[in-house]
Amino acid sequence: xxxxxQAPTSQILAAGRRMTLRCTQDMRHNAMYxxxxxxxxxxxxxxxxxxxxxxxKGEVPDGYSVSRAxxxxxxxxxxxxxxxxxxxxxxxxxxxxxPSDEQFFGPGTRxxxx
Amino acid sequence: GQNIDQPxxxxxxxxxxxxxxxxxxxxxxxxLFWYQQHAxxxxxxxxxxxxxxxxxxxxxxxxxxxxxxxxYLLLKELQMKDSASYLCAVNNDYKLSFGAxxxxxxxx
Numbered sequence: 001x002x003x004x005x006q007a008p009t010s011q012i013l014a015a016g017r018r019m020t021l022r023c024t025q026d027m028r029h030n031a032m033y034x035x036x037x038x039x040x041x042x043x044x045x046x047x048x049x050x051x052x053x054x055x056x057k058g059e060v061p062d063g064y065s066v067s068r069a070x071x072x073x074x075x076x077x078x079x080x081x082x083x084x085x086x087x088x089x090x091x092x093x094x095x096x097x098x099p100s101d102e103q104f105f106g107p108g109t110r111x112x113x114x
Numbered sequence: 115g116q117n118i119d120q121p122x123x124x125x126x127x128x129x130x131x132x133x134x135x136x137x138x139x140x141x142x143x144x145x146l147f148w149y150q151q152h153a154x155x156x157x158x159x160x161x162x163x164x165x166x167x168x169x170x171x172x173x174x175x176x177x178x179x180x181x182x183x184x185x186y187l188l189l190k191e192l193q194m195k196d197s198a199s200y201l202c203a204v205n206n207d208y209k210l211s212f213g214a215x216x217x218x219x220x221x222x
Binding site: 033035040041042043044045048050058059090097098099100102103104105106107108 | 156209211213
């Protein structure tokens with residue numbers, strides 16, 4: 001049982017390139033989230049999905065898109081990467097997205113945009 | 115907007131007690147979480163408070179005062195493995211807003 005996995009572990013990307021970060025969970029959780037973590041700023045929500053087929057914008061959605069075709073997968077796409085998107089990206093999931101539901105985090109993807 | 119404040123760094127001695135404070139001003143409130151994050155790793159859940167008062171879980175306790183917009187995480191009998199960042203997060207409209215985190219260093 002893997003829980004929640006992310007790929008790649010790390011990536012160096014040229015500015016202007018398209019990149020998709022992958023996230024898969026095997027816990028049958030309905031809700032999934034994407035955060036970025038930057039030094040001094042903490043975790044900031046990019047996009048979320050409360051259930052398959054629905055998505056919503058978080059605090060910092062510009063430059064990112066997501067899709068939720070099924071329960072298990074929640075990819076994050078950078079259409080045209082910029083250096084300010086250099087960050088550590090965490091995917092998370094929770095059982096139903098309820099207010100008391102614990103979020104489980106993946107191991108993260110360290111992305112560098114040059 | 116959301117404003118969640120916690121100290122940047124704290125240092126304590128092995129076996130001691132440390133209290134990490136978190137103050138928040140948010141447009142809504144559905145509960146407050148504490149997460150632990152070791153360097154280079156993912157955050158992991160520690161506690162959840164939605165009602166005022168103290169929740170105790172082993173060596174860790176978390177307190178909430180909704181009227182004051184205030185919480186603290188108390189770590190007792192500190193161990194070296196407790197050296198980590200501790201993240202305060204407020205659930206607002208079913209989404210989490212995180213503070214920047216407090217890095218706790220435990221010295222022998």
